[in-house]
Amino acid sequence: MMNKSTNMLFMFMLIVSVPVSISSNSWFIVWMGMEINMMAFMPLIVEQKNMMSKESALTYFMVQTIASMLMIMSLIMLMLNENNINLYQNNSGEMMLMSALMMKSGVSPFHFWMPKMMEGMSWNKCMILMTWQKITPLMMMSNIIKINYIIVTTTILSIMVGAIGGLNQTSLRKLMAYSSISNNGWMMSAMLMSEITWTLYFMMYAIMTIIMTKSMEIYKNYHMNQIPMMNESTTMKMFLLMNMLSISGLPPMMGFMPKWMVIQYNMTINEFMLLGTMVIMTLITVYYYLRIMFSVMMLMNTQTKWNYKNMNMKKNKTMMLNTLSIMGMLTITIIISLY
Known part of the structure; x- marks a missing residue:
């Protein structure tokens, strides 16, 4: 070591x-x-x-x-x-x-290494890979990107792979990898708009990813069947799963805000075909996060009392992290309206 x-x-x-x-x-x-x-x-x-x-x-x-x-x-x-x-x-x-x-x-069609690689890493390393490691290549891409058939095809393909690839997964790390591939497609679309837009998108995506990975690391969750074991509080499970929906881009949470900016831009330039495909594919992402949420909220797992010794510490950490994601859209909207 x-x-x-x-x-x-x-x-x-x-x-x-x-x-x-x-x-x-x-x-x-x-x-x-x-x-x-x-x-x-x-x-x-x-x-x-x-x-x-x-x-x-x-x-x-x-x-x-x-x-x-x-x-x-x-x-x-x-x-x-x-x-x-x-x-x-x-x-x-x-x-x-x-x-x-x-x-x-890790943009599609060059994405094959990412889910397999993330499966072998701890949550903290996954967090670095999905946030910090992407800054340089994405920044360089934003400098040279220009709209053409190849870029549009790559954008749609990334969102499709991210949506369909996550459907058959039971590993939470692989699920996050496919979600990351899908968000890469949205970020490429934001790059065509302006540098500020994709930077804002990346910052919000990074915040949500950090919250998600840290929450999973606190509870040592690596697979879907481990989430019901978080039985110390139904509120905690609800917060964690609401953060999943925030990452997938469901309004009125923080994850919807950057997607909303990209949707508005594509409507302005009449890119309805691209926009329609992106929105439909993202709905599949919302579906598989909802699927986890419903099954987990309905299943309860009995635990002995001595497993609750770190309950308050874990509860406070997770509450603090997830509130940011859930209330993010409201907070950002208030900040924008003030300026």
């Missing part, structure tokens, strides 16, 4: 690498920051007591290395053809660069 000083070093490298990449004006420095980020995250994934974590670390290494090679190759192509990186003159180099960034962030 890694000692605390090594862990702190890797966490420091992980935190520093993202600002280095997103503040750079050179694609080579961006690539270098991504490589430092990958090499810092890999040792953090590996846990001595979890054999699957080693497989996850190897999967992450393979995928990120292939994406990095593809990225360097695309940059060389752009440099050779234009003598400088002019992304609007060379479609093949541009699309290769876009594909590399999609692979790094």
Whole structure:
């Protein structure tokens, strides 16, 4: 097991690498920051007591290395053809660069590594993967994205895979992975609108993901059949499951706010076909979260009294986290109206 000083070093490298990449004006420095980020995250994934974590670390290494090679190759192509990186003159180099960034962030059709990898990690590592690790590739994508058939197809495909892929899952970590893939599609649609919109979307998505992963980590829930065992309070289960609905984008919770912005923009530019597909596919996401909610709320699991010793501490943590998600839309609406 890694000692605390090594862990702190890797966490420091992980935190520093993202600002280095997103503040750079050179694609080579961006690539270098991504490589430092990958090499810092890999040792953090590996846990001595979890054999699957080693497989996850190897999967992450393979995928990120292939994406990095593809990225360097695309940059060389752009440099050779234009003598400088002019992304609007060379479609093949541009699309290769876009594909590399999609692979790094887990956008469909380059999503296959993400659910399998998350299954082998702890909730805290899953949280880092779904939030912090996505900042650099998504930020780079927002700089070079422009509306065309490939981007629209990728957006729809991500939302479809996220919706349909989660239907047959019993693992909560895989469910969160498919939810993350679906949100990637929405974020790509928000990128076409403006940088502020997708940044707001990402911030709200990150808050909801942190709340969800921390809540699950507190109760040590990894599969659907473990949720009914949270029998200390029906209110707690209700709060946790309401947060699931917030992530899926059900109004009037915080998760609906960023989706609402994207819906309004697509209506403004008359992209009704894209919008219709996105909304219908997201309804499937709402359905499978509701399916969990109904079964869990109806099942009660008896426990002995000595299992309740940490009840108040867990209850307070979860209450505080989930209230933010449930009351988020109301709070944000009040803030916007004040300004």
